[in-house]
Amino acid sequence: MSGPIAGACPSSVDVAAGSAGSESREGEAARSARERRYALFVASFLALVYTFNFMDRQIMSVLQEQIRRELGLSDTQLGLLTGLSFAIFYTTFGIPVAWLSDRTRRVGIMAAACGIWSIATAGCGLARSFVQLAVARVLVGAGEAGGSPPSYSLISDYFPPSQRGTGLAIYSLGVPIGSALGVALGGWVAADHGWRAAFVAVGLPGLLLAVLMPIVMREPRRGGLDAPSGSAFEHEGAASLLQTIRAFLADPILVCTAISSGLSAFIGYAMLSWNPSFLARVKGMQLGQIAHYYSLIIGVTGLIGTFAAGWLVDHLGRRDRRWYAWLPAIAFTVALPAFLGLLWAPSWPVALGFVTVLALLGNVYLAPALAVVQNATAPSRRGVAGATLLFLLNLIGLGGGPLFVGWMSDMAHAQGSPQPLLMGYAALLPIIVLTIVAHLFTSRALAGGASQSAAREFITRYSNNNLSSSTDSIPREGRS
Numbered sequence: 001m002s003g004p005i006a007g008a009c010p011s012s013v014d015v016a017a018g019s020a021g022s023e024s025r026e027g028e029a030a031r032s033a034r035e036r037r038y039a040l041f042v043a044s045f046l047a048l049v050y051t052f053n054f055m056d057r058q059i060m061s062v063l064q065e066q067i068r069r070e071l072g073l074s075d076t077q078l079g080l081l082t083g084l085s086f087a088i089f090y091t092t093f094g095i096p097v098a099w100l101s102d103r104t105r106r107v108g109i110m111a112a113a114c115g116i117w118s119i120a121t122a123g124c125g126l127a128r129s130f131v132q133l134a135v136a137r138v139l140v141g142a143g144e145a146g147g148s149p150p151s152y153s154l155i156s157d158y159f160p161p162s163q164r165g166t167g168l169a170i171y172s173l174g175v176p177i178g179s180a181l182g183v184a185l186g187g188w189v190a191a192d193h194g195w196r197a198a199f200v201a202v203g204l205p206g207l208l209l210a211v212l213m214p215i216v217m218r219e220p221r222r223g224g225l226d227a228p229s230g231s232a233f234e235h236e237g238a239a240s241l242l243q244t245i246r247a248f249l250a251d252p253i254l255v256c257t258a259i260s261s262g263l264s265a266f267i268g269y270a271m272l273s274w275n276p277s278f279l280a281r282v283k284g285m286q287l288g289q290i291a292h293y294y295s296l297i298i299g300v301t302g303l304i305g306t307f308a309a310g311w312l313v314d315h316l317g318r319r320d321r322r323w324y325a326w327l328p329a330i331a332f333t334v335a336l337p338a339f340l341g342l343l344w345a346p347s348w349p350v351a352l353g354f355v356t357v358l359a360l361l362g363n364v365y366l367a368p369a370l371a372v373v374q375n376a377t378a379p380s381r382r383g384v385a386g387a388t389l390l391f392l393l394n395l396i397g398l399g400g401g402p403l404f405v406g407w408m409s410d411m412a413h414a415q416g417s418p419q420p421l422l423m424g425y426a427a428l429l430p431i432i433v434l435t436i437v438a439h440l441f442t443s444r445a446l447a448g449g450a451s452q453s454a455a456r457e458f459i460t461r462y463s464n465n466n467l468s469s470s471t472d473s474i475p476r477e478g479r480s
Contacts, residue, residue, distance in 0.1 A: 176302015
């Protein structure tokens with residue numbers, strides 16, 4: 001009698017082992033799919049919070065004509081309210097809050113910040129003078145400082161480096177959505193009930209998000225998706241605030257990214273703050289028309305432009321990391337003739353056509369800049385690194401853009417110009433050219449030699465898509 005042929009008929013033990021291995025792989029795949037879905041939920045929920053953040057920030061743009069008439073303000077004062085008074089405290093508070101978020105639970109920080117900026121926005125409706133309104137705007141800025149840096153850090157711990165451009169782009173959708181809703185809701189409420197009621201209507205709903213945030217969001221493990229580099233970079237502990245800022249300022253990639261992004265934001269925030277007034281004063285639109293048409297345009301085009309930029313830079317950056325700078329340079333080059341068309345437009349419908357092009361291109365710089373900084377920074381320093389980027393970006397852009405246009409408008413008015421705000425807008429033309437040049441300098445930095453820190457090694461590896469397959473998973477819940 002011959003014995004069994006080896007391997008021809010597996011034993012029950014082999015079958016059971018194979019079945020167990022298959023079930024284990026299926027379980028891992030199911031868990032990985034759940035974690036990816038949860039990562040998308042986190043990015044979407046943070047985008048919702050950012051939407052209210054931007055609604056509260058940008059509602060001033062559609063209300064400033066009513067505020068100007070009631071409180072008797074100049075364009076320079078309006079520029080201070082929409083820009084510098086907000087930006088100084090927003091940027092200054094952002095860095096220490098981010099330093100704290102690198103050491104404590106980020107979700108709790110964001111919940112507290114959301115509550116503060118929501119109450120302060122509603123409080124703007126109680127202001128009876130320029131000083132009172134400026135103080136309320138300062139408090140809005142101080143509260144909103146606790147929003148983005150912890151969000152950048154959280155998203156970086158839920159998305160692997162090769163997908164962070166997309167994750168950060170989802171979060172950045174809060175900018176166009178919030179801007180659109182701020183204009184629409186603020187305009188509709190103000191048209192029927194006045195600007196004070198509009199501040200309350202936009203501000204108070206944010207308190208609900210502040211309560212929900214700790215309930216629906218988990219705190220992920222820091223650096224859980226960062227592939228090891230063979231150095232101590234990814235294992236280092238939380239650095240001091242000054243160490244992190246010095247490391248940021250010592251890296252030419254990060255500095256060039258911050259400057260080029262700041263100039264991009266200078267143009268973007270100037271137009272976000274002044275477009276409603278420009279369309280009303282120069283092109284003849286009514287408040288109801290602005291609330292309806294303009295809000296729809298900046299919402300839809302901003303959504304497309306922001307998400308497309310994140311998706312494109314994830315794909316193009318794998319071929320050449322200079323696309324992180326080339327993409328916004330191309331966007332502003334195309335925007336230049338569209339801006340000239342906006343100045344020339346003989347009627348508001350034609351002007352809205354050019355605004356559509358500008359709104360589509362205006363946020364292209366943001367997702368690439370965020371991806372560069374987050375990928376080029378150690379997990380223990382991402383909060384402060386993100387806040388440092390925001391400090392420079394918003395000090396240049398948010399602090400300077402709206403104030404610059406208002407100041408130039410007042411100067412043109414003093415010289416007898418029949419359209420002073422048009423002259424204020426025309427003064428942005430050389431800034432657009434300078435922005436294109438700055439992004440080209442950033443592309444040179446990205447293509448340069450060895451970095452002064454481990455950041456260059458990090459971004460080079462991720463841009464060339466040399467990640468292992470293990471980075472495609474999403475981290476499980478863990479405490480930092």
